[in-house]
Amino acid sequence: MDSLAASMQQWRNLSEQAAAGALDIPEGVAFACDQACVEYLRHLNGMLQKTEFLVDVEAFGTLPSAQQLGRKFKRLADGEERSAAVAIRQHIEVIQLMRSVFRRYFVATEEVDRSVGARIGDIGSGVGE
Numbered sequence: 001m002d003s004l005a006a007s008m009q010q011w012r013n014l015s016e017q018a019a020a021g022a023l024d025i026p027e028g029v030a031f032a033c034d035q036a037c038v039e040y041l042r043h044l045n046g047m048l049q050k051t052e053f054l055v056d057v058e059a060f061g062t063l064p065s066a067q068q069l070g071r072k073f074k075r076l077a078d079g080e081e082r083s084a085a086v087a088i089r090q091h092i093e094v095i096q097l098m099r100s101v102f103r104r105y106f107v108a109t110e111e112v113d114r115s116v117g118a119r120i121g122d123i124g125s126g127v128g129e
Contacts, residue, residue: 004090011097018104030105037099044092051078051085 017023025033054077060070078085 004094007094008097011094011101015097015101015104018101025102025105027106030102034099034102034106037095037102041092041095041099044088044095048085048088048092051083051088054078054084 014023018025055070055074057067057070057074060066060073075081076083080086
């Protein structure tokens, strides 16, 4: 198993543990980790956009061999197989999976807080009496 697949599997396992209540991450830690993920995703998305401009095929000249070399480098930059763009997209997937684990700890807490707040407001206003 390559390192990317292993990393994805590790985070899937952590997600399952979190869903089962076997993994506990303090809300503040989860929030800080999520924020780091957000910043890294912003960085990765910027890098992904730049892959489109890494290679200017025209700059290689007009000789057929030069054009062929330019196309090869272009595929390495933003092609669909084994390119920089593909590697960046794979890293984005891992970070998004990480976020799904971290967000479980503070999004659920925020929803419970809103629900409890609404019920307390209902009690105070006499709703349901």
